[in-house]
Amino acid sequence: MPKARRGLKEKLEAVLTPSELSLVYRSYDIVGDIAVIKVPESLVEKSRLIAEAIMETHKHVSTVLRQVTPIHGDLRIRGLEWVAGERKTETVHREFGCLFKVDLKRCYFSPRLLNERMRIARLVREGETVVNMFSGVGCYSIMIARHSKARKVYSIDINPDAVRYMRENVRLNRVEGVVEPIEGDAKDVILERLRRVADRVLMPLPEKAYKYLKYALEALKKQGGWIHYYDFEHASKGENPVRKVEWKVSERLRSLEARFTVAHGKVVRTVGPRFYQIVLDILVKQP
Ligand SMILES: C[S@@+](CC[C@H](N)C(=O)[O-])C[C@H]1O[C@@H](n2cnc3c(N)ncnc32)[C@H](O)[C@@H]1O
Known part of the structure; x- marks a missing residue:
């Protein structure tokens, strides 16, 4: 302890x-x-x-x-x-050299995801375009901009307060030009202006990621790329929550006619008794 x-x-x-x-x-x-x-x-x-x-x-x-x-x-x-x-209710949180200003009453924020944010930032290769579908005040996006050589991180959120803080955080962390905050529903934003642009798509909203997989595929470049998919899953004794999510998501991706490999999956954190937050790193290939 x-x-x-x-x-x-x-x-x-x-x-x-x-x-x-x-x-x-x-x-x-x-x-x-x-x-x-x-x-x-x-x-x-x-x-x-x-x-x-x-x-x-x-x-x-x-x-x-x-x-x-x-x-x-x-x-x-x-x-x-x-x-x-x-x-x-407003504060500034420091994480791996990044500053995140947030009003805890108006925006989502979890300090518990710092290692996951860093893990994703380290996967990003030079020149990549990233679409973050559920950005909040910009934590993943700013970590990526500060700790990789991404070309662009389009950062969508539906909460106007979160987008306002994200804009401020972009300035605080001097990542203007790399992180582009966009207010709106990720589905609409992707269909209207971010089709076929991304090498990598982040889906850090376990409650909606499954429903929005279709739009993550739409955002990826024609030659494919990576999707970081988050979900919650229960697992009773003897069950593997990561395999359960992998099975569910694979079915869905097959029904969307995607060619893919689940390259990696793990428990990000335990959120309740036998209840877990899971991430899958999915490589989508050219159709
Ligand atoms: C769990 S929070 C994650 C925020 C951020 N990625 C983080 O780790 O701090 C999910 C975010 O998704 C946003 N959201 C919910 N539905 C959305 C939608 N349809 N399109 C875009 N953003 C959405 C919420 O406003 C919230 O800020």
Whole structure:
């Protein structure tokens, strides 16, 4: 366990029972100088104590917010309530030398995907054109622009607030000219102006990626290219969630008459009991 989290556990042990402690001490994220905690209803009145322990442990945290709804809806945003510190929901998060400004109440953001973002950025070859279908405030796109020699990263999002922050992040990270933010539904944007342009398509929205596979194929160049496909999958004992997604997606791609190989697949993270976020790296070949 990292030192800071161990320190927090010790502080919380002083104010919570062992069963209360097991419910809260792992379930928080730090984004920039804001901590987002998940406190079950039964412990709401202890939110302030938990927040103070977090602020004592992580000295740079100046605000603690409590997540009061799951991430929901098309825009993948969550309800947040102020608990302690400065009253704000906007912050700047640093990751692998990139800066991401975000309003956590208005836009999706997860600090837990940093290694996946870096993995994708390292796959991008010099001169590539990338289409990011679900860009949020631009995390994958900016990581790619900063850590590869991509020619262009078209970065689509349907949430006007996310696109506004993405534009600001493009300036903050000095990747103007490489990352091009576009507001709209990825389906429409691809059909209207990004057909057959991409060497690589990113689909970092597990809730919609399956439905939008058709449009990812439309965005790829005629000679083919890569699709990074994200999904959620359950797996009971003995089942392999990666194989389940591979099977489902392969069926769909065959029905769309694509020639392809699933070159790589893995669990990105566990999101619940026997419930996983999966990525597949799919090489689509010339038809
Ligand atoms: C899970 S978030 C991922 C954001 C970003 N890739 C990241 O890792 O921070 C998915 C994003 O897709 C956007 N979105 C949802 N439906 C969309 C659509 N049809 N077209 C474009 N963007 C969409 C949401 O607004 C949200 O910002």
